[in-house]
Amino acid sequence: MSRISPPDLSALAAAQARQQQLTKPAGSLGQLESLACRLAALQGREVPLPLSPAISVFAGDHGVCAEGVSAYPQEVTGAMVANFVHGGAAISVLARVNQARLEVVDAGVAAKLDGLPVVHAKVRAGSGNIRREAAMSADEVQQALEVGRNAAQRAIASGATLLIAGDMGIGNTTPSAALICRLSGHSVDSIVGRGTGVDDAGLALKRQVVADALARVATAGLDGRALLAELGGLEIAAIAGFYLEGAAQGVPLLLDGFISTAAALAAQEIDPAVTPWFIASHCSQETGHQLALAALGLTPLVDFGLRLGEGSGAALAIPLLQQAIALHAGMATFAEAGVAGKNG
Numbered sequence: 001m002s003r004i005s006p007p008d009l010s011a012l013a014a015a016q017a018r019q020q021q022l023t024k025p026a027g028s029l030g031q032l033e034s035l036a037c038r039l040a041a042l043q044g045r046e047v048p049l050p051l052s053p054a055i056s057v058f059a060g061d062h063g064v065c066a067e068g069v070s071a072y073p074q075e076v077t078g079a080m081v082a083n084f085v086h087g088g089a090a091i092s093v094l095a096r097v098n099q100a101r102l103e104v105v106d107a108g109v110a111a112k113l114d115g116l117p118v119v120h121a122k123v124r125a126g127s128g129n130i131r132r133e134a135a136m137s138a139d140e141v142q143q144a145l146e147v148g149r150n151a152a153q154r155a156i157a158s159g160a161t162l163l164i165a166g167d168m169g170i171g172n173t174t175p176s177a178a179l180i181c182r183l184s185g186h187s188v189d190s191i192v193g194r195g196t197g198v199d200d201a202g203l204a205l206k207r208q209v210v211a212d213a214l215a216r217v218a219t220a221g222l223d224g225r226a227l228l229a230e231l232g233g234l235e236i237a238a239i240a241g242f243y244l245e246g247a248a249q250g251v252p253l254l255l256d257g258f259i260s261t262a263a264a265l266a267a268q269e270i271d272p273a274v275t276p277w278f279i280a281s282h283c284s285q286e287t288g289h290q291l292a293l294a295a296l297g298l299t300p301l302v303d304f305g306l307r308l309g310e311g312s313g314a315a316l317a318i319p320l321l322q323q324a325i326a327l328h329a330g331m332a333t334f335a336e337a338g339v340a341g342k343n344g
């Protein structure tokens with residue numbers, strides 16, 4: 001039994017009818033119209049309320065870094081966590097400018113982060129090397145899902161009405177690609193990209209690593225949790241749990257880039273009822289992101305060539321959602337303004 005309810009279709013229909021009455025040529029606000037209507041359905045009101053966004057950045061390390069799949073060393077993960085909470089990272093700035101609550105969660109960073117003002121929820125100090133072994137045990141997946149669920153609960157308890165998950169984890173585009181390949185059925189070559197910027201030799205190696213990981217678990221019938229255990233990562237599983245809880249509590253989920261979309265596919269595999277709660281923010285430059293979003297039935301709002309993660313692309317899209325809602329709520333109807341409609 002799913003704990004997740006479907007969006008409100010009568011609110012959707014009412015919002016669509018309202019859009020037809022607003023003082024503009026029908027359809028002229030493009031995706032701002034459909035976005036406002038989707039938010040109406042998710043909030044269960046013809047006129048959605050302005051959003052109070054919250055960002056939870058989940059950090060974890062990846063044993064697969066030992067294969068040489070990233071352009072950066074593993075210690076960057078912990079160092080960037082410090083940068084997040086000291087206010088100097090891209091997501092720190094974007095959270096401030098968008099007045100979003102920002103929380104950083106250690107789901108599985110290799111380094112000790114004692115003394116930093118983060119949520120200390122380390123399930124283990126980095127995952128297994130997915131080329132050769134499972135990323136984590138079934139019990140660790142359960143714990144990581146719970147870490148994410150708890151973060152969503154805290155955000156919602158503090159008043160959040162829009163949830164964003166960010167990721168930080170050197171090497172995490174490799175497990176994300178593996179999950180996306182397995183869950184979407186797309187080929188390794190169409191999904192694996194350069195992540196933080198590996199060169200041609202690095203890309204070829206990374207493709208082989210993903211192919212080896214997939215071959216290791218080629219058996220059918222693995223469920224979402226089992227796939228997270230075999231191919232995932234600690235922050236990826238936490239993000240999946242965050243999404244499942246947010247949807248269960250009826251809060252819209254704004255996806256970020258490649259890693260958050262891999263987590264969304266895993267969450268969908270665990271409970272397909274989560275999917276209508278996803279909104280795609282941007283298309284990452286990472287190869288395969290567009291295909292991964294399409295596998296969820298989603299079209300991104302913008303393509304700014306980002307490939308950062310941290311929740312940055314989602315944060316960038318917050319003003320678009322706010323503006324869609326403001327237009328939907330604040331524009332006059334033809335009747336109110338005394339403007340003639342399409343057919344007089």
Ligand SMILES: O=C(O)c1ccc[n+]([C@@H]2O[C@H](COP(=O)([O-])O)[C@@H](O)[C@H]2O)c1
Binds near residue numbers: 072168256
């Ligand atoms: O979100 C994305 O689309 C994205 C694309 C490429 C890289 N990243 C970030 O870069 C890190 C992973 O890259 P890599 O090369 O170490 O696998 C990780 O911290 C992600 O947040 C993120």
Ligand SMILES: Cc1cc2nc[nH]c2cc1C
Binds near residue numbers: 168169196309
């Ligand atoms: C510096 C740096 C910052 C990041 N933020 C998310 N992924 C990252 C990867 C690197 C290398």
